[in-house]
Amino acid sequence: MNGWLAAAAALMALGVAPVLWYAATGPLRRRVAAQNTGTLLVCLVLLLLARGYDRPPYTDIALVVALLGPVGTLVYARLLGPEMGDDPQQGPRATVFAVLATAAVLLPLCLAESPGRSLIKLLVIGALLVGGNIVSSKALAGARPEEADDRG
Amino acid sequence: MNRRQRLWVLLLGLAGVAALLVAAAFRLPTFGSDFHPYGDRAVHEALARHTANAIAAVNFDQRAFDTLGEESILFGAVLGTVVLLRQARDEHQVTPAPARVAAPVRRYALVLLPVTLVTGLYIVAHGQLTPGGGFQGGVVAATALHLLYIAVDYRALERIRPLGLFEVGDAVGEAAYLITGAAGLLAGTAYLTNALPLGTLDSLASGGTVPLLNAAIGMEVACAVVVLLARFLDQAVEIEEEGDRS
Amino acid sequence: MADLLIALALLLVAAAATAAVAVREPARQALALSLLGLTLTLLFTVLQAPDVALSQLAVGSALTPLLVLLSVRKARRRSLDRVRAEQQAEERP
Numbered sequence: 431m432n433g434w435l436a437a438a439a440a441l442m443a444l445g446v447a448p449v450l451w452y453a454a455t456g457p458l459r460r461r462v463a464a465q466n467t468g469t470l471l472v473c474l475v476l477l478l479l480a481r482g483y484d485r486p487p488y489t490d491i492a493l494v495v496a497l498l499g500p501v502g503t504l505v506y507a508r509l510l511g512p513e514m515g516d517d518p519q520q521g522p523r524a525t526v527f528a529v530l531a532t533a534a535v536l537l538p539l540c541l542a543e544s545p546g547r548s549l550i551k552l553l554v555i556g557a558l559l560v561g562g563n564i565v566s567s568k569a570l571a572g573a574r575p576e577e578a579d580d581r582g
Numbered sequence: 583m584n585r586r587q588r589l590w591v592l593l594l595g596l597a598g599v600a601a602l603l604v605a606a607a608f609r610l611p612t613f614g615s616d617f618h619p620y621g622d623r624a625v626h627e628a629l630a631r632h633t634a635n636a637i638a639a640v641n642f643d644q645r646a647f648d649t650l651g652e653e654s655i656l657f658g659a660v661l662g663t664v665v666l667l668r669q670a671r672d673e674h675q676v677t678p679a680p681a682r683v684a685a686p687v688r689r690y691a692l693v694l695l696p697v698t699l700v701t702g703l704y705i706v707a708h709g710q711l712t713p714g715g716g717f718q719g720g721v722v723a724a725t726a727l728h729l730l731y732i733a734v735d736y737r738a739l740e741r742i743r744p745l746g747l748f749e750v751g752d753a754v755g756e757a758a759y760l761i762t763g764a765a766g767l768l769a770g771t772a773y774l775t776n777a778l779p780l781g782t783l784d785s786l787a788s789g790g791t792v793p794l795l796n797a798a799i800g801m802e803v804a805c806a807v808v809v810l811l812a813r814f815l816d817q818a819v820e821i822e823e824e825g826d827r828s
Numbered sequence: 829m830a831d832l833l834i835a836l837a838l839l840l841v842a843a844a845a846t847a848a849v850a851v852r853e854p855a856r857q858a859l860a861l862s863l864l865g866l867t868l869t870l871l872f873t874v875l876q877a878p879d880v881a882l883s884q885l886a887v888g889s890a891l892t893p894l895l896v897l898l899s900v901r902k903a904r905r906r907s908l909d910r911v912r913a914e915q916q917a918e919e920r921p
Binding site: 432435436438439442443446447449450453454458461462465468469472475476479483485487488490491494495498499501502505506509510513 | 829830832833836837840843844847850851855856858859860862863866867869870873874876878881882885886889890893894897898901
Binding site for chain 2: 500
């Protein structure tokens with residue numbers, strides 16, 4: 431029994447599963463926000479798995495999620511902006527949750543890691559996750575119909 | 583043949599496939615067992631050629647010819663898209679209007695662009711050592727460039743994207759793979775044989791031809807994705823049918 | 829433990845794939861599709877296939893949504909323009 435893998439399983443069942451539901455139902459803006467949270471949770475699960483399986487190279491997958499996840503959300507915010515203009519704005523809850531979840535997963539991981547390149551990689555991934563999440567929520571909130579412009 | 587008969591033929595075919603699948607499933611080794619005849623041989627061969635990532639050894643050494651086929655499929659597919667999505671005679675080009683993007687988003691994207699580009703190159707360069715390789719890294723690097731469209735606007739992307747060069751790069755990547763394969767012929771063995779010095783295991787220059795083929799794929803994929811997205815973006819942003827909004 | 833993770837990942841993939849089929853509108857379908865890509869990444873990782881997971885991730889997270897949404901935009905603009913042209917034709921005496 432490996433605590434890291436158990437945490438990854440819990441995060442998959444209690445985090446990723448509800449996100450699937452939110453991303454498939456409801457107003458468009460909420461769906462995109464759910465997709466954004468989904469990339470964050472999957473990144474955290476991948477970090478836990480890399481540690482749990484004791485395979486440091488797996489961290490690269492989490493790094494790619496942390497980089498490209500927000501890019502995906504920005505694509506949606508850019509190209510679906512006009513369509514989700516009238517949807518209710520999302521509160522700050524999702525961002526608060528994202529920051530807390532990242533801290534809750536990364537702190538133990540960093541404490542378990544010996545100082546070195548892999549620790550720096552973990553910190554970079556954490557910074558990318560928090561920064562990416564904040565920025566993509568901002569992009570999502572900024573998508574309004576009057577800025578709708580179907581060219582450019 | 584009428585509809586009913588065709589349905590019966592379909593059902594017959596489906597039943598045959600189902601029977602074969604079930605029969606095959608019962609003969610499979612049990613899930614999670616220690617018996618991996620192919621895996622053991624592949625890993626043995628990979629270590630013999632000093633390639634730490636066994637998957638890279640399978641893709642670029644043991645079955646390099648398969649990868650040549652896959653690369654050519656991508657090359658052909660992008661070529662087909664370029665032909666299909668070209669500007670037709672009854673279409674004209676319009677200048678895209680600059681888009682308004684929130685300042686923090688723009689700043690974040692401009693910081694993220696070089697980081698993503700370097701990560702893509704890192705994944706290509708470490709293909710023979712860690713998970714990843716030419717395909718994965720190439721796509722990540724190509725995606726990085728398009729942050730300019732997503733967070734600034736299309737004209738900003740067009741300025742740093744000399745499309746002709748990327749089209750040449752696509753072809754050069756494909757040709758580099760073919761020519762590296764011919765190195766085996768020069769060494770007196772078969773096409774695509776790993777004939778170069780193998781280097782030390784777990785260093786960047788290990789695996790003989792593996793890193794070279796990997797780099798060729800990385801170049802081909804990155805350029806192909808840029809060219810592919812360029813055609814899609816042109817169609818969605820710049821090209822309009824004759825008689826559309828004046 | 830490993831089997832539990834594989835079972836969980838398989839369930840998530842099945843749920844996401846069902847959602848991707850059940851959602852009918854293309855733009856919303858692209859969203860369901862990117863979540864399917866994320867769950868597939870998890871599945872490939874727990875099956876110890878990180879190379880495949882990376883491939884799925886590289887293609888599925890930004891490239892596929894961009895291609896789908898650009899196509900949707902082009903198709904919509906075309907039909908919108910056609911509707912406008914018809915309206916103009918009707919307004920003219």
